[in-house]
Amino acid sequence: MSALPLVALVGNPNAGKSALFNALTGARQKLGNYPGVTVERKAGRLSLADGRPVELVDLPGTYSLDPASPDEQVTRDVVMGKQVGEKRPDALVIVVDAANLDNHLRFALELIALGLPTIVALNMVDLATRDGLELDAAALSRELGVPVIATVAVRKRGLDHLRTELEALLNGAPAPYPATAQPHRDFDATRQEARRIARAGIVRETPSRRLTAAVDRVALHPIAGLALLLALLFVMFQAVYAWSEAPIAMIEGLAEATATLVRDSLPDGIVRSFLVDGVINGVGSVVVFLPQILILFFFILMLEATGYMVRAAFLMDGIMAKVGLSGRAFIPLLSSFACAIPGIMATRTIADPKDRLTTILIAPLMTCSARLPVYAVIIGAFIPARDIGYGIGLQGFVLFCLYLAGIVGAMLVALVLRLTVTRGASGSFLMEMPKYQWPRPQDILLGLWQRAVIFLKRAGTIIFTSTVILWVLLSFPRVPDGDPASQVDHSIAGRVASGLNVVLEPIGFNRDISLALIPAMAAREVAVSALATVYSIDAGDDEAALEQSLGDRLSSQWPLPTALAFLAWFIFAPQCISTIAVTRRETNGWKWPLFMVGYLFALAYVAAGLTYWTATAMGLA
Amino acid sequence: MSDYPLRLTDLPLRQPAYVDLIDWTSLSATDAQRLREFGLCEGASVEALHHGGLLGRGPIACRVGRMTIAMRRAHAAAVTVRTGPETLGSEPAA
Numbered sequence: 001m002s003a004l005p006l007v008a009l010v011g012n013p014n015a016g017k018s019a020l021f022n023a024l025t026g027a028r029q030k031l032g033n034y035p036g037v038t039v040e041r042k043a044g045r046l047s048l049a050d051g052r053p054v055e056l057v058d059l060p061g062t063y064s065l066d067p068a069s070p071d072e073q074v075t076r077d078v079v080m081g082k083q084v085g086e087k088r089p090d091a092l093v094i095v096v097d098a099a100n101l102d103n104h105l106r107f108a109l110e111l112i113a114l115g116l117p118t119i120v121a122l123n124m125v126d127l128a129t130r131d132g133l134e135l136d137a138a139a140l141s142r143e144l145g146v147p148v149i150a151t152v153a154v155r156k157r158g159l160d161h162l163r164t165e166l167e168a169l170l171n172g173a174p175a176p177y178p179a180t181a182q183p184h185r186d187f188d189a190t191r192q193e194a195r196r197i198a199r200a201g202i203v204r205e206t207p208s209r210r211l212t213a214a215v216d217r218v219a220l221h222p223i224a225g226l227a228l229l230l231a232l233l234f235v236m237f238q239a240v241y242a243w244s245e246a247p248i249a250m251i252e253g254l255a256e257a258t259a260t261l262v263r264d265s266l267p268d269g270i271v272r273s274f275l276v277d278g279v280i281n282g283v284g285s286v287v288v289f290l291p292q293i294l295i296l297f298f299f300i301l302m303l304e305a306t307g308y309m310v311r312a313a314f315l316m317d318g319i320m321a322k323v324g325l326s327g328r329a330f331i332p333l334l335s336s337f338a339c340a341i342p343g344i345m346a347t348r349t350i351a352d353p354k355d356r357l358t359t360i361l362i363a364p365l366m367t368c369s370a371r372l373p374v375y376a377v378i379i380g381a382f383i384p385a386r387d388i389g390y391g392i393g394l395q396g397f398v399l400f401c402l403y404l405a406g407i408v409g410a411m412l413v414a415l416v417l418r419l420t421v422t423r424g425a426s427g428s429f430l431m432e433m434p435k436y437q438w439p440r441p442q443d444i445l446l447g448l449w450q451r452a453v454i455f456l457k458r459a460g461t462i463i464f465t466s467t468v469i470l471w472v473l474l475s476f477p478r479v480p481d482g483d484p485a486s487q488v489d490h491s492i493a494g495r496v497a498s499g500l501n502v503v504l505e506p507i508g509f510n511r512d513i514s515l516a517l518i519p520a521m522a523a524r525e526v527a528v529s530a531l532a533t534v535y536s537i538d539a540g541d542d543e544a545a546l547e548q549s550l551g552d553r554l555s556s557q558w559p560l561p562t563a564l565a566f567l568a569w570f571i572f573a574p575q576c577i578s579t580i581a582v583t584r585r586e587t588n589g590w591k592w593p594l595f596m597v598g599y600l601f602a603l604a605y606v607a608a609g610l611t612y613w614t615a616t617a618m619g620l621a
Numbered sequence: 622m623s624d625y626p627l628r629l630t631d632l633p634l635r636q637p638a639y640v641d642l643i644d645w646t647s648l649s650a651t652d653a654q655r656l657r658e659f660g661l662c663e664g665a666s667v668e669a670l671h672h673g674g675l676l677g678r679g680p681i682a683c684r685v686g687r688m689t690i691a692m693r694r695a696h697a698a699a700v701t702v703r704t705g706p707e708t709l710g711s712e713p714a715a
């Protein structure tokens with residue numbers, strides 16, 4: 001299709017390929033300080049010095065051209081020209097970590113031996129300098145037989161030079177030095193050659209203080225490290241409450257003011273009901289949670305950017321091993337706190353297929369950010385905002401426990417799956433541990449901004465649409481004027497819910513929950529907007545009811561056991577349509593997504609039932 | 622300094638050592654390949670940095686060359702090391 005020259009970025013994981021890709025193309029690919037961030041091929045446009053466009057592809061990192069996992073397979077396919085629908089790259093930019101040349105040059109030599117026009121980007125020279133390494137790019141270039149350019153991708157240093165060299169390369173300029181003829185060296189010979197070249201490129205090496213080793217003495221300590229991990233998660237959920245109060249109040253105030261304005265300026269009728277009940281109260285009830293979601297993402301982004309993710313995986317490996325998973329699987333699972341979809345995609349870095357499949361199947365048990373509004377509404381309505389000592393808020397504590405319940409549930413399910421349907425060799429854990437880095441504020445802000453945009457887009461599209469459809473189904477047929485029957489009961493949706501309620505009543509669910517569960521399949525947050533819409537319609541013109549917030553209405557109408565059962569349901573909640581779709585894609589068929597939906601439904605039902613019956617038996621009202 | 626071979630799992634923390642022998646046959650093909658790609662080979666310098674796990678069953682973090690890698694004890698048990706400075710220059714021809 002495109003006749004543009006195609007250039008591929010290749011190299012070891014975490015060398016800074018995506019950072020370089022972003023710097024060169026202006027894209028905003030996800031970065032993270034751990035191996036395996038990029039799991040698929042991404043293309044972008046780069047302009048050479050003369051303005052000519054070039055297609056640049058960012059690839060998953062890999063250690064050699066012998067792929068061990070699905071993401072590495074992609075890199076191999078693209079580099080070897082086996083990617084369907086794509087030509088072989090016209091040139092390679094090999095990205096190497098300046099502080100780890102011995103290792104990265106081995107793969108670089110393997111790539112150079114392919115004979116494609118090649119440039120080496122000697123990246124992260126800033127970190128190498130921090131570690132007391134002084135390197136000679138020209139010497140490396142002489143030894144490798146290809147141009148070597150020092151870069152600092154995140155500070156956009158060395159990019160012009162790189163562009164110039166790339167242009168020369170694509171114009172067919174001969175390599176500056178004759179390629180050292182090395183048709184096919186075996187692995188060990190390549191490694192020794194890499195080591196020799198690395199030594200030739202190192203001008204000076206002064207031992208320097210090792211920040212990473214010092215931090216790791218605590219972070220990886222069996223007791224202190226685990227305590228730190230738990231403390232981090234704990235603080236994260238406390239912060240979700242503590243930091244969000246003011247901004248939430250602001251958004252709520254704004255929504256209320258708008259609702260009042262619309263109510264006062266429009267005559268009573270279907271249009272007003274649509275705007276107030278469906279749009280403002282419905283969708284607005286979800287948008288209110290933007291601050292909490294951003295706080296959650298702030299923590300996840302920080303963990304990803306500092307290099308802590310691999311440490312968390314290290315700490316959790318013992319437990320993961322016991323349930324038959326790779327410690328590495330903890331990284332996709334932790335990412336699933338944001339959303340199960342990138343989490344499931346990230347399992348591509350797991351080598352063993354059974355290991356990977358198990359991780360995919362349990363990813364939806366990790367509480368994604370879409371469930372946060374549901375938890376938050378119920379917690380806000382039923383759990384008093386009280387201190388339980390030491391400045392710990394009860395609400396944040398309950399939220400922490402819900403997340404923990406998801407993790408524990410996931411581990412138990414993994415254990416069962418590994419003994420039954422995904423039986424096989426127990427996973428292993430082999431991972432490179434990156435050096436710690438201070439996250440750059442602009443990266444974190446950009447990440448938050450992207451999340452905010454995604455969330456608001458979701459609110460404006462899928463959440464809006466589902467809520468509107470529900471509003472329609474709740475508003476028709478209209479109750480005749482003067483009839484005292486409830487509009488909700490009279491409506492199509494109300495009647496469907498009454499039917500569904502037969503099945504859900506035993507586990508303590510009421511009509512409103514039944515109403516909310518179906519549209520929540522589209523996006524979990526819709527459970528909240530659906531409830532808001534139901535109550536908004538129910539309230540009608542009743543002044544007192546209109547004054548109440550969603551939380552007040554819930555706490556006055558639901559018995560506590562019902563609320564707790566609803567929370568328990570959402571720990572295991574059947575996941576959203578997009579998760580099912582991505583599972584289908586990643587497992588190549590319908591078998592596993594159907595299995596996943598089935599077992600999650602069953603678990604959710606049982607968990608909600610047990611919670612309801614226990615709470616009722618304990619006399620909680 | 623004593624220079625008798627011991628398993629990487631038994632190597633005291635932060636004691637410089639080098640790899641004496643690796644029992645590749647006890648590792649799965651994928652794991653063996655990945656360890657090789659991490660630069661683990663006879664003669665490479667290693668240093669055990671951290672032992673994970675509450676009951677001594679967790680993974681081990683060690684430095685191999687310039688890299689820090691995490692592996693399970695089963696992998697580390699396949700690696701025999703000798704304490705002392707590395708001997709890569711006089712790497713045994715395999």
Ligand SMILES: Nc1nc2c(ncn2[C@@H]2O[C@H](COP(=O)(O)OP(=O)(O)OP(=O)(O)O)[C@@H](O)[C@H]2O)c(=O)[nH]1
Nearest residue numbers: 014015016017018019032036037038061124152153
């Ligand atoms: N200090 C410094 N950090 C860098 C540089 N380039 C990238 N980074 C950081 O290194 C980490 C890894 O960068 P990525 O671009 O995600 O690495 P990658 O090669 O795409 O990694 P994979 O997608 O996992 O293969 C990120 O935290 C970046 O912010 C650099 O030149 N200097």
Ligand SMILES: [Mg+2]
Nearest residue numbers: 017018037038
């Ligand atoms: Mg990347």
